[in-house]
Amino acid sequence: MQHSNQKKAKTQKLSIDPIWDNIRNEATDASSKDPMISSFMYSTILGQKSLEDVLSLQLSKLLKTISIEDRVIKELFDEFYSTDSQIQQVIRADIAAVFDRDPACHRYLEPVIYFKGFHALQTHRLANWLWNNNRIEFAYYLQSVSSRIFSVDIHPAAKFGRGIFIDHATGIVIGETAEVNDNVSMLHDVTLGGTGKKSGDRHPKVKSGVLIGAGTKILGNINIGISSRIAAGSVVLQDVPDGTTVAGVPARVIAQNDRDYPSQHMEHMLPSDDSKNKS
Numbered sequence: 001m002q003h004s005n006q007k008k009a010k011t012q013k014l015s016i017d018p019i020w021d022n023i024r025n026e027a028t029d030a031s032s033k034d035p036m037i038s039s040f041m042y043s044t045i046l047g048q049k050s051l052e053d054v055l056s057l058q059l060s061k062l063l064k065t066i067s068i069e070d071r072v073i074k075e076l077f078d079e080f081y082s083t084d085s086q087i088q089q090v091i092r093a094d095i096a097a098v099f100d101r102d103p104a105c106h107r108y109l110e111p112v113i114y115f116k117g118f119h120a121l122q123t124h125r126l127a128n129w130l131w132n133n134n135r136i137e138f139a140y141y142l143q144s145v146s147s148r149i150f151s152v153d154i155h156p157a158a159k160f161g162r163g164i165f166i167d168h169a170t171g172i173v174i175g176e177t178a179e180v181n182d183n184v185s186m187l188h189d190v191t192l193g194g195t196g197k198k199s200g201d202r203h204p205k206v207k208s209g210v211l212i213g214a215g216t217k218i219l220g221n222i223n224i225g226i227s228s229r230i231a232a233g234s235v236v237l238q239d240v241p242d243g244t245t246v247a248g249v250p251a252r253v254i255a256q257n258d259r260d261y262p263s264q265h266m267e268h269m270l271p272s273d274d275s276k277n278k279s
C-alpha cells in the first residue's frame with residue numbers, strides 16, 4: 001500500500017474527473033519526453049474528448065477483423081458508453097484498481113493503452129451488455145476475438161462487478177454462469193470453470209475482495225468467500241470460507257487472513273504463525 005499511497009500523493013488534485021485529467025497530463029508528459037511517441041499520444045489520448053472516446057477508439061482498432069471494421073465496433077462501444085448509466089464509474093474503478101494494485105503500473109494511462117487484462121475486461125463489459133440486450137452474435141464475436149488477441153476467454157454472460165484487476169491476463173478462462181464480485185484481483189492463467197459433471201448453473205461465484213493467484217483452477221458452482229485468497233497453482237473444488245487462504249491440489253485452508261480485501265493490498269504474504277490454521 002505504501003507504493004500505492006506514494007503514487008496517489010503524486011497525482012491527487014481536485015477535479016470532477018481526476019483519472020481522465022491525470023491520463024491527459026501523463027500523455028503530455030510522455031510526448032514531451034519522446035517526440036517519436038507524440039503522434040501516438042495525440043491520436044490515442046490528447047486528440048480525444050473523453051476517456052470513453054479514448055477507449056472506444058483504442059479497443060475498436062484492436063478488435064477489428066477482416067470481416068468487421070473498427071468503425072462498426074466503435075459504434076457499439078459509443079452506444080454502450082452513452083446508454084449504460086454506471087459504465088463511466090465502472091471504467092474508472094477498473095483503472096484505479098490497476099493503478100493501486102499493480103506495482104508495475106506507474107501511470108493511469110498504462111492500463112488504458114497498454115495492458116491487455118484491462119482491454120479484455122472492457123471488451124467483456126461490452127460483450128456482456130450486448131448479451132443482456134439480446135445481441136448475442138456481436139457478443140460472441142467479441143468473446144472470440146478477445147480470446148485470440150488477448151488470450152482471455154470470458155463467456156459474454158459471465159457477471160463482473162467493478163474495480164477488477166486482471167494482471168498479465170494470458171490464459172484466463174471464465175465460464176457462462178461465473179460471477180466475479182467487486183474488487184477482485186486475479187493473475188494470469190486462472191480458470192473459473194465447470195467440473196464437467198453438471199449443466200446449468202455450474203461455475204464459481206467469487207465474492208468481493210478475493211485475490212486469485214496465477215495458475216489457479218476453480219471448478220464447479222462453489223463460493224469463494226469475501227476477502228479470501230487462493231494460492232498460485234491451486235485446484236479449488238469446494239467452497240472457500242470468508243477471510244481464509246487456501247492452497248494446493250485439491251486446495252485446503254492454510255491460514256485465516258489477518259486483514260480484509262487482500263485483493264486490494266495484493267498481499268501475498270501469509271499471516272503470522274499464531275493465526276495459521278494447521279488443522
Ligand SMILES: CC(C)(COP(=O)(O)OP(=O)(O)OC[C@H]1O[C@@H](n2cnc3c(N)ncnc32)[C@H](O)[C@@H]1OP(=O)(O)O)[C@@H](O)C(=O)NCCC(=O)NCCS
Pocket residue numbers: 173175191192193194195196197219235237249250
Ligand atoms: C476430475 C473430475 C472430472 C472429477 O472427477 P470425480 O471422479 O467425479 O471426482 P470427485 O469430484 O468425486 O472427487 C474425487 C476426489 O478427487 C479429487 N479431485 C477431483 N478433481 C481433482 C483435480 N482436478 N485435481 C486434484 N484432485 C481432484 C477430489 O478432491 C476428491 O478427493 P477426496 O476423495 O480426497 O475428497 C473434475 O474434478 C475435473 O477436474 N474436471 C475437469 C474440469 C475442467 O477441466 N474444467 C475446466 C472447464 S473450462
